[in-house]
Amino acid sequence: MEDNKKKTKPKKVRVPRQPMPEQNPLRRAKNFEEVPYGYPADTAVVEANRCLQCKKPLCVAGCPVNIDIPAFIKFISDRDFTSAAAKLLEQTALPAVCGRVCPQESQCEEVCIVGKKAEPVAIGRLERFAADFVRENGGLPKPEIAEPTGKKIAVIGAGPAGITVAGDLARWGHKVIMYEALHLTGGVLVYGIPQFRLPKEIVKFEVDALTKLGVEIHTDYVIGKTETVDDLLNKLGFDAVFIGTGAGLPMFMNIPGENAIGVFSANEFLTRINLMKAYDFPNYATSPIRAKHVITVGGGNVAMDSARCALRMGSKSTVVYRRAREQMPARDEEIHHAEQEGVDFRLLTNPTKVVVDDNNRMLGLEVIKMELGEPDDSGRRRPVPVEGSEYFIEADVVVVSIGNSPNPLIPQTSPDLETTRWGTLVADEKTMLTSKPGVFAAGDVVSGAATVISAMGQAKIAAEHIHKHVMGQPLTTDSDGEESDADS
Amino acid sequence: MDMITLTIDGKQVQIEEGGTVLDAARRNGIEIPTLCAHEDLPDFGACRMCIVEIKGMRGYPTSCTTPAAEGMEVRTETEALISLRNQILEFTASGHPNSCLVCIHREDCERYRPRPSKTGQATRCAFCSNRPDCALREMVLDASSNELNLPTLYSEYKIERDDPFMDRDHNLCILCGRCWRICEKIHGTPAISINHRGRWAKIGSAFDQSYVDSGCTFCGACIDICPTGTLTDRFARWYGLPELSWRSTCTICPQGCDLTPSVDGGQVTGTRMTAYDRDARLCAVGRFAYAQVMSATNRLRHPMVRENDELIPTDWEDAIKHVAGALGDLKGDGFLAIIDEANTRENVFVYEAFATGVMNGRVARIASNCVLDDAIADDIRAGRVKSVLTTGDHLDDEILSKIEHLFVMDCLPSKATSEAEAVLPVAILSEVAGSFRDTAGEVKKLSAAVDPPGRARIEWEIIAELAAAMGSDALRYDSVDAVTKAITDDAPPAPLAGSPRDNLKDLPSRYRGHYLADSAAGLKAMGLPSSPKPPPKEITGGFRIIKKYEVVPNFHMLTVEAPAIARHAKPGQFIIVMVNEESERTPFTLLDWDAQAGTITMVVEELGRSSREVADLQEGGVIAHVTGPLGVPIELPEKGTVVLGGGCYGIGAIYPVARALKQSGHEVIIALEACSAHTLYMAHEFRELCDEVIIATKDGSEGTKGGVQELFTSVVERGTKVDLFIAVGCTFMMRMVAETTRTMGIPLQVALNPIMVDGTGMCGACRVSVGEDTKFACVDGPFFDGHAVDWDELGLRREAYSREEVEAMPQYAGGNGTAAALTVTAGCAAKL
CATH class of the missing domain: 3.50.50.60 (FAD/NAD(P)-binding domain)
Structure with missing residues (x-):
């Protein structure tokens, strides 16, 4: 089998990595239009065919949210772009965003096998292509939502971490209410990353998808001021709180x-x-x-x-x-x-x-x-x-x-939330549980200013453990078999 | 003409027969003060300031209406006259907001606030756009005694914004009659006159109808001749006195009227007629739209060329190369240049030479205010035209679809610019030197006084460069004079139908094919067409306004549904408001909240655009976004005597703090300041709540004369032991209070009001220096130790966007929603 594959596939490696059409730099410097235009479908298929479909792909491990990269690329080679996007959405709530702003060269593409002899497969560009394709063609059918669990979870901050957590938890049947301090959702994707790198319509599309999952979003809502974390847990009846407020305090x-x-x-x-x-x-x-x-x-x-x-x-x-x-x-x-x-x-x-x-x-x-x-x-x-x-x-x-450090508004009003000397929240890296029972955190508020995808990676972990927490399951088991739980 | 000899103040002077005593004095260098007199106006005798004593005549005749007579002995400076004039001035000033003139802090205030603040209606000089140029103010300040002892009779007229181009604030009017007299002089029958009599006498149109319907032609003379801030040019008023003005010619229509543009900060902010004279009158477009078209924020600024279906900005070198290359291939193959006549002779000449000589094509000249000729349009439809260069917006969708290659050289975006292969931005009007031939055939010289926006350039220069890049030597000119010399027999432009200077319905509606009303919104109110505008972003959700009224002029009380904020608000906190989705995030103080009812109350002073948006809101309407409660609640001492000082919006801001202090058993003394008694609010509520309320007004019309600093001093001087001062108000007031109390050994808390963007600690726009530290007012404040604040830095940082703030002011006619709200709730104003 291996030999067979080698005989039939090697040609594809010689197809060069497909360039993405870009604006002329001197012209683009004066406008806010997005810089690279994105792959046309045929180019995407050519690029997708460069993927070796490795049995033991290194790229998946290189991805902070462990997207099944060979699988989604295979769908693109088969011109089944919708399935490619669906595959992506199993692991990432924001494929159109990640395809644009992820540092793929130091993640999935860095370890791509093709990249050892030639240019690696343009995984980021393919991800972007698949996500853009479904967005421009009416979106994906509504994903399946589990039976309502009756659990209520507050997600603080509508940035990459919060969007990820909210999407997962809503799909798993929880009632998710999201609080955003600014008047628009998206967090750093909207206030920080410019239009020419990430068109805002894309962020809006991704957030709209959350609403379709039943996530309730409150903008103009500053947790720590408009409401405190304690109030969310004690007065407003939330079963868990997720903090994804990013690193917004400028140095x-x-x-x-x-x-x-x-x-x-x-x-x-x-x-x-x-x-x-x-x-x-x-x-x-x-x-x-x-x-x-x-x-x-x-x-x-x-x-x-x-x-x-x-x-x-x-x-x-x-x-x-x-x-x-x-x-x-x-x-x-x-x-x-x-x-x-x-x-x-x-x-x-x-x-x-x-x-x-x-x-x-x-x-x-x-x-x-x-x-x-x-x-x-x-x-x-x-x-x-x-x-x-x-x-x-x-x-x-x-x-x-x-650089930025985390905004102190929440720790100021929740003294039992332990912070580091850099102002970040202390959270268990396996569960993303903070020092406060029932309160989880992920993204820049934990790690300090980092990337969108690393925030999403942490958020996936947080979502999983919030689910366990509200469903009364043990949070995680470490190598000694000893349980560490939120309430312990 | 016979000369008359008379004596003025002992000096023998001469004047032609028929001249007045005032003429005789002025002609001979003897100053007599006047307000209503103007060299271009007939005598009137309204202001009475020019009274003199004349031997043998009873009383004190006005010199402006008294004809000079042989042998007259006139005295202009007797003690009696000076005293009388001062009294007249007092009477005049009592009907005009004057608290700044008698304020003991005026000089400090003007040092720290060199420009008057934007506002709704002007309640004093510090908020009057005419301050740098006010005849009355100058006279009061120059008078030997600047004490004004008569009470101010504030008329409480709402600012009138329902007419295009002008803001009218009749509270400032001294009834000098200059406006209707100049109107009569220029137009024969004046459109305005003094309506009503006595206390309610007011300048207006017949039956107070809209000026648009009154026969007013919007020549602007009344605005320009008004000695007070009553009549102002809405667009120009807050830019301040222009830096320079010069004589030029309007090229928007072929009439080529002379006008005087004026410049502030490299921008043409206004145009006036060259003389107060019928022949020099301007139409509404020349007087008002000219500057607004030039200043349009959507002016094309960068050359753009098409790439992959998108127009991409580029530099000139690239653009010229691209366009020259494209045009080179199209030479002699059905090229058409569509050239607007509303342009300099030089530009039109070079365009024509290029189209015929270089491109071997044709020219379609578009007369001012006209559209594309049917014959030409048919040629395009029939495919007889392959490529088009247009200088304006003349092509509709259907025609555009028939053009293979389109190039645009224009000043504003249009359908054509979005379809073009290349768009080259051009200089217009006062940005261009050259000459203009008017309908009468006269050639007038145009001089360039400002730079075009961005990288826009002079048209003939662009064309000459294109020709050179295409290898043609035909258009090698080294200066505009060289082009002028090359013009030998240009015909005068086609005359305009109608007379725009006399009839609003004859106003030109287009400039280079673009609707003038798109750039000068006031023209819409005159019935001129405009392009459909995308509606403002819809507000989803939002925060409902339960109650709203104007408590005193410019101060609006709003009660808004915001249950979460109401539940958590604490004294000293603030909110961020965005009235619309396009608004700024603006901080406002919380005055009150009701957790049970789920409402919050705020007081908003109308200043610039954002607070105007609040002022224009109506009860039952919604605010797009309200965020809060923000900031750290004020830290209060455990017990003791606290003196709270409030001015302007700060009166509202100290209310919840006072209540909290009172509830926790403190002795609370309230010190309120207002410019004048009629702008003081909430004194009654404070009296009910607190132990003592002391009041200061800048004009002494109620309480102590002065401000919060005088009140604080008086409390200490009478021996009251004070544990804490709190002051909230404008930066100037808080700074003065800090300076006054610095040596008293009593702590001072102030609520700072720097510019904010997000209000949650994210941007750092609101940084202030307090002692050795930099603090963010939004998350570390708003309250700080007033004695440690760097007031100079704060004052300057608050002014960082003063020009943008003026540019952002709305220019449409109307939108003053407060009038209606006031009639409904006028009763409440007295109550609260």
Whole structure:
């Protein structure tokens, strides 16, 4: 059998990885349209045929939500795109989102067998194709919903983690009520990730699917303020609470002049443009940030999003990052796109001071050159300032994109929720149970700012254990056979 | 003409016979104060400020209406005159909101708030768009005694926004009569006059009908000549005094009227007539729409070319290469240029030369306000035209479907721009230098005074560059003068049917084929057509308004159904409101809540767009989003005496705090400030609730003269032992209170009001410096130690978007929903 396969399949490996049509970079830098156009059906089938359908696929383990990748790809090769999407939905509530924003190069595609000799199969693009196909063709039939269990679960935060948990629990027959602090659902998918990377219609489609599953969604509802976790459990009769509130508290640099007019957190910069639609001002009332030159400080995906948004708002755009290119945490593809579109990179450079005028308006940024020293805790070489190398960059806006920590509103009002010194919630990684009985958490609120898919991976675990918890089953069994349960 | 010699203040002066005493004085450098007089108006004698003493004449005649006579001995500055003038000024000012003029904090206030604040109706100078240019204000401030002892008679007129282009605030009117006199001078029969008599005398149209129906042609002269802020240009008013203005010519229609555009911050914010004179009058389009078309936010800014069925913005180099390449292939094969005559001669000339000389094609000239000729349309339908370059919006869906290759050089988006192979954005009106030939044949010079938006460029330059890129030498011009010189025999443009300066129905409705009313919403009210607009996003769910009324001018009380918030609200907390799906997330203070009824109450001061949206809401309507309760409840001392100071919306904000303090057994003293007695609210409720209510008004019309800082000082000075001060109000008030109480050794809590976006700690827009720390007002506040706040930083950060806030102000006519609500609930205003 193995030999047979080898004889019939190898040709396909020689088909090159199919490129995705993209906008011309200089043109796309001025608009908010999505950058890659997505595979046409025929290209998707060609790409799907490159998959070896490995008996022991490594890609599935590489996926934080363990999508049965060979199976969904097989459906695409057979041109059964609907089944491909259905396959995806068994493991992910957000295939159209993940296909776009997942760092596949360091997950499923990194371990793809095809990738050992050639370019790996474009799993992300295929996932996106299948999800887009069903969305554009009327969606999937409503999935089966288990008999109502009579259990009621509160999901706090309508971001990737919350959507995942809500979808699973609703399918398993629980009554799910979701609370979102902002006026729109989607969390970081809506306020953070820009339109050109993730069209908002896609997020809306995914959230609408939740409503069809019977999930009740309350926007404008700030848990910790409008209602507390204790009230949810004790007064409002929830059997369990899931916290997926993400990492929304922006960090600043603590340098002089940081409260100048013109210094923004990446959250504010992106929220104005994405959530509040300031690019359509004054049809939308939120003021846009109009600048001649925007400097983004940081090297993550959010920094790339900010820098590319700045270009689209008509500004000159520069990224200042204290380490080297290889150490940038952003996805290669995002850095590459930013470079292509004309973002200027000043690497091994760190801001030291925001220079302001008499009216506290920013005139520019004083920066210092850095060099790489000994490795730090993260294993990356620590950047150290080069003495006397300060210089000035003229700019009217700086976007600080050096990370976020979790919003403290919920821990503040639930003192029995244990937090780490970074403000993240303490949760058992096998069950995602927090220190508070009946309360589970997953995503950035547990792990600190990370990726959409890792949040979803944790959320899958949380959903499973919330189910066990409300159904009175033991939560999990560790290697010693000892039970650890929510109420123990 | 015979000259008359007379003596003014001991100086012998001469004036032509028929001149007035005022003329004689002014001509000879002798100042006599006036309000109603204007050099371009006939004498009137309404304001009485110009009174003089004339030997041998009884009383104090007005110099503006007294003809000069031979040998007259006139005195203009006697003690009696000065005293009388001051009294006249007092009477005038008593009918005009004047608290800022007599406020002891005026200079500090204007230092920290150099521009007047946007608002609904102006209740004082600090909220009057005319402050930088107000004749009355200047006179009061210049008068030897600026004490105004007469009480203010505030008329309580609602601001009138139902007419296009103008906001009218009759509370500010001093009945100088300049407006109707200029109207009469320019139009013969004036559209406006003084209606009613005595206390209720008010400028208006006959029977108070809409100005649109009154014969008003919207020339704007009344607005421009008004010495107070009564009549204002809705679009321009909050931009402030223009930086520069110059004389130019309107090229929207072929009449080519002279006008004076004015610029603020690189943007044309308004146009006026060049003189107060019948011949110089403008039509509504020239006076109002001109600036709004130029400032339209949907102006095309970047060149765009089509790629994969999508128009993608690009740079000029790429665009020129792309278009030149495409046009090169289409040369001599059924090319048609559709050229608007509403353009400079130079642009039209170069377009024509390009279409015929370079492209070997044809030209269809579109006269101003006209549409595509049927014959041309038939040619396109019949397939005799292969490619089209259009400079405006002239092609409907059916015609568009017949055009193989379409190129657009225009200023605004249209159906054509969405179908085109390439769209090149162009400069218009005051962005373009050159010349214009009017219907009468006269050539007028146009100068460019502002830059076009984004990357838009001058049309003849784009065409010349395209021609060069296509290898043609025919259009090599190095300056606009070179193009002008090349024009030898251009015909005057086709005249316009009708007279837009005299009839609203004759107004041009299009500019380059685009409906003018799309850019200048006021024109819709005049019956001009406009494109259908997508309706605002539907509100699903939302928060129902149970009760709403205007408690004092600009302050709106709303009770809204929000059970969850009502259950959890605590004193000192706030909410974030989005009236519509397109609104900003705006923080407002909670005034009260009722957990049982599931309602919350807030007080909202109408300032900019977001609070105007709230003000325009009606009882029974819904608010799209209300989020809360946000912020940390105020921390209160265990016991003792607390003095709470409130001003503006802060009066409402301190109410729940006072109640909580009272309930926990504190001694509570309430210090309320208002600019004037008629803007003070809730004093009665506080008297019922608290131990003592003390009041300060800026004009002294009730209580102490001054503000919360004076009240706080007085409490300490009389020997009351105070454990805590709390102050809530505008940044200026809280800052002044902080400065006053800094050395008293009594803690001060203030509720800060920086700009917020999400209100939940996510964005950091609301960061404030308190002591050594940066705090987020939304999650760490709103209450902070007033003595540790960096007030300079807060004040400046609050001004960060002042220009965008003005741009966001609504321009449509009407939408003042408060009037109706007021009549229903006027009784409640007194109660609460």
